[in-house]
Amino acid sequence: MASSNAPSNVLSQLWRNKESRGVIIQIFTMVIVFGLLAVIARNVVINLEAVGKEFSFDFLFWPAGYDIGFSPFIEYTNKSTHFMSGVVGLLNTLLIAFWGCILATILGFVIGIMRLSSNWLVSRVSYVFVEFVRNVPVLIHILAIYAIVVTILPSTKQAISLGGDLFFLSNRGFYIPAPIFESGAGWVGIVLLISIGLVIAFKRRAKRIQDNTGRIYPVFWISLAILTVLPSLALVAMDTPISWDIPALKGFNFQGGMAVKPEFIALWLGLSYYTAAFIAEIVRAGILAVSHGQTEAAHALGVRPNRTLQLIIIPQALRIIVPPLCSQYLNLTKNSSLAIAIGYMDITATLGGISLMQTGKEMETMLIVMGIYLIISLLISSFMNWFNSRIKLTER
């Protein structure tokens, strides 16, 4: 009897002990998870064999055979490879994410501050805007703007002209003047970079002087002067190597200038104001979270109101605002994959859409697309962590 009882006793003892029970549970989980993965891998191999496909990334170097209407950075024709179409898609994703984040931040801060306005009408209007925008799916916003641009704006022949025939709005897109760089423009660019460097150096110096002596320089105005005067001097010196190519109606379409496609406009505006509604709430919460005592203390010390905002309120509010702001940027980037609904060629639409359909490489294309989004997410969140640790409250 005793011998038959012994193993179960050992088992129950192992189960009662916290450490060994942990080990048992973990081994058990690992067996289940790896078993599941093995079954999936086996199924994938069998299924792929059954339909006569093999798992390889060779297709990336096959000619893609489809056109991409919007490729502002690199040359792309339908003879290019799938790899190139993926690159074009990635660049388009980054382009929309970049401009979207900028517009969303500006709009979000403006609306968030309007929400806090002591003016009842202003704060109500922004409240209604925020509540309406963020309670409607972003896809509907994008589709609605796209429908407005395409169906309600006039055709190119009757395009709405803005700013004295410099800008044109039509259902084929938004036409803006494009800069033409002639020889010598590079020098202007170099001077611009140098003046940016000067501004940064000057800011550091001004901060050091202020820390040491308390003297405050008018940093903003001096920076503005450096940034405008030096490059314009360079412009004059190089005999204005930059000119503007202004769009003009020739026949049925516009010639010259730069065309911002309706797909880009719809996606950009839709993503931006949808995200701006969330950013506005973040900004509002961040500013409200800085206790009023801080303002009062600053005033008691004799700090002027705009300096109070600049030196006391904003730095403290930013500490609260930045982490959720970064996750909104991340959301915007991920939401940019909705481009596929209106035909803007981002990475999901090129590699994950058309390339997938044409090559039948579901596994490979989806792995690449998901991997790219994961990398972008990781980059943004590691930036967030770095920034967080930089501005973290150092308690003494």
Added chain:
Amino acid sequence: MTKSFNPQSYEPGTHPDLPPPAITTGLIGWIKTNLFSSPLNTALTLISLWFLWQILPSSIHWLFTGAVWSAVDRKECWAMMDAPRDGACWAFIRGSLELFLYGWYPEPERWRVNLTFILFGAAVFGALRENIPGKKYWLMFAAVFPFLAAWLLFGGFGLEPVPTGKLGGILLTLVVAVTGISFSLPLGIALALGRRSRLPVLRAICVIFIEFIRGVPLITLLFVASTMLTYFLPPGSSFDLLMRVLIMVTLFAAAYIAEVVRGGLQGLSSGQYEAADALGLTYWQSHRLIILPQALKISIPGIVNTFIGSYKDSVLVLIIGMMDILGLGRARLNDPDWLGLAPELYIFISLFFFVSCFAMARYSLSLEKKLETGHQS
């Protein structure tokens, strides 16, 4: 009159209380303090008024007074207006309402959909309403409801089976959203507990899963569901597209819920864990009785936000070709009778989402207020 303003004519303490100056009270005072308190505020008010004046009258005319409510097609609609597109053609929405509601659900079986809607209302009411008799049974009913609804909608076990492809419109939107919401909560809580577990393997698995799902857009997961998932399954077995989509939506929402709940768990002071341990409670006892009730309470706003998000995300199924309310509406726009009525359609759908999401957000706010016990963490 002048005499009463002369301070000398009163003994100290006998001055009668004067009413506050008219300019600081009532409507005028309110307007003065809230709209015209400074030159900047006056300018802002005037700009806002001008802006509203530009938008509101024409919107009201387009939406209501100039709108047409019944017609057979858009030509008839526009014939009734002063000029085409001078008002909204709500006849389009009215005429398509049944399609938008039921999709292609077979006509004689629609009572099942109606019954599901009624039961859904009852489940929501029972789960959310405090202080109703038999709260326990209401909650049990709400937990059983998803399965009951699945039986009612898809048939089997005595009911006529209905293929999932027949679902569409608001019905499909609600099916996707309610499934995502109701199954992601338990899964999300489990993931959050796993992520905070002291067992490294369990923790690693949960972290990888959560971060992977949160790092990719829902669309790519839906593409996986529609194109790739069949490769993962045993050869020969086929899996309904709706089912695959529901699984993906649930997993997606669960990862976000997990992070919200983890925030709640971290917000709890360690004293609570230590007190539970000191009472000799086991892991499950302490979590069920002490940790989770408090952690979930802190996480309610985040959980509801995630629910709203996953409800809004349910429209993405249109990208893989499923006909939810948005997909069906867009398909309807190609109907020659109603060509080009996009504004009406998008306003209707926006309103549908706005009403439901706003209601959820308000409910969350009121719940937050009610559960506020005054002491934090």
